[in-house]
Amino acid sequence: MSAQKVRLGVNIDHVATIRNARGGALPDPVRAAHLAVEAGADGITAHLREDRRHISDADIERLSKELSVPLNLEMAATEEMLEIALRHTPHAVCLVPEKREERTTEGGLDVAAHHAHLRPYIAALNKAGCRVSLFIEPDPVQIAVAEALGAAVVELHTGTYCEHCFAGRRKKAAAELKRLTVAAKEGAQRGLEIHAGHGLTFDTVQPVAAIAQVRELNIGHFLIGEAIFTGLAEAVGQMRALIAAARAESAA
Ligand SMILES: CC(=O)[C@@H](O)[C@H](O)COP(=O)(O)O
Numbered sequence: 001m002s003a004q005k006v007r008l009g010v011n012i013d014h015v016a017t018i019r020n021a022r023g024g025a026l027p028d029p030v031r032a033a034h035l036a037v038e039a040g041a042d043g044i045t046a047h048l049r050e051d052r053r054h055i056s057d058a059d060i061e062r063l064s065k066e067l068s069v070p071l072n073l074e075m076a077a078t079e080e081m082l083e084i085a086l087r088h089t090p091h092a093v094c095l096v097p098e099k100r101e102e103r104t105t106e107g108g109l110d111v112a113a114h115h116a117h118l119r120p121y122i123a124a125l126n127k128a129g130c131r132v133s134l135f136i137e138p139d140p141v142q143i144a145v146a147e148a149l150g151a152a153v154v155e156l157h158t159g160t161y162c163e164h165c166f167a168g169r170r171k172k173a174a175a176e177l178k179r180l181t182v183a184a185k186e187g188a189q190r191g192l193e194i195h196a197g198h199g200l201t202f203d204t205v206q207p208v209a210a211i212a213q214v215r216e217l218n219i220g221h222f223l224i225g226e227a228i229f230t231g232l233a234e235a236v237g238q239m240r241a242l243i244a245a246a247r248a249e250s251a252a
């Protein structure tokens with residue numbers, strides 16, 4: 001059986017984190033985006049946070065104008081962000097939960113709890129031609145609600161799986177991987193496109209890439225960190241190769 005390709009979306013947020021540490025223009029996250037594309041990224045992901053701690057409005061404007069690959073704009077489901085998304089109409093909008101005091105995204109968006117707010121919000125994005133993705137936990141209720149809300153895509157949160165891996169909690173990691181696998185199957189059966197991401201590294205990516213229904217992985221923090229040591233092109237190329245190998249092996 002031939003393996004279907006898993007797209008790699010490179011998240012460039014943390015190039016902007018380094019830039020913002022000094023308040024100037026360097027390093028330029030848009031330059032990193034172009035480099036990632038040259039190295040084989042199929043798309044670019046950028047999270048415009050309410051507090052603008054990394055990606056800025058100007059970055060989104062430049063990415064929207066300059067990219068030759070799809071832009072996946074991650075954002076909280078606020079009125080301010082809706083206005084920005086409708087102005088730029090990126091290829092995809094991924095709705096994520098956001099807390100100002102968190103260090104990073106701590107889990108999936110509870111689409112079941114927020115369905116009344118999300119229904120018209122997603123409809124407005126769909127109407128504008130944006131492909132709506134919901135960043136959720138690998139949970140059957142969340143999957144069912146995502147479908148009912150009219151999202152085209154769910155991005156399954158892999159952060160818990162990665163944390164268990166790093167801490168050496170092998171049984172818990174295996175259980176979380178199972179949850180991801182079951183959720184991916186359930187989502188695909190409901191007609192949703194399955195993406196996954198958060199916290200993935202060279203060591204954790206392959207079991208997730210091997211899940212048959214996964215079509216796209218979004219990876220950022222690790223790749224930008226690895227780029228310090230090997231360069232971004234090498235880091236992206238190595239990640240691409242690991243994903244392709246895992247996919248080929250699972251299809252064999
Ligand atoms: C939603 C998500 O997983 C990404 O946005 C990622 O977390 C990078 O952004 P932060 O590091 O600011 O959370």
Ligand SMILES: NCC(=O)COP(=O)(O)O
Pocket residue numbers: 011045155196197198199200218219220221222
């Ligand atoms: N949605 C996940 C993403 O874009 C990248 O997350 P991370 O690799 O920076 O943790």
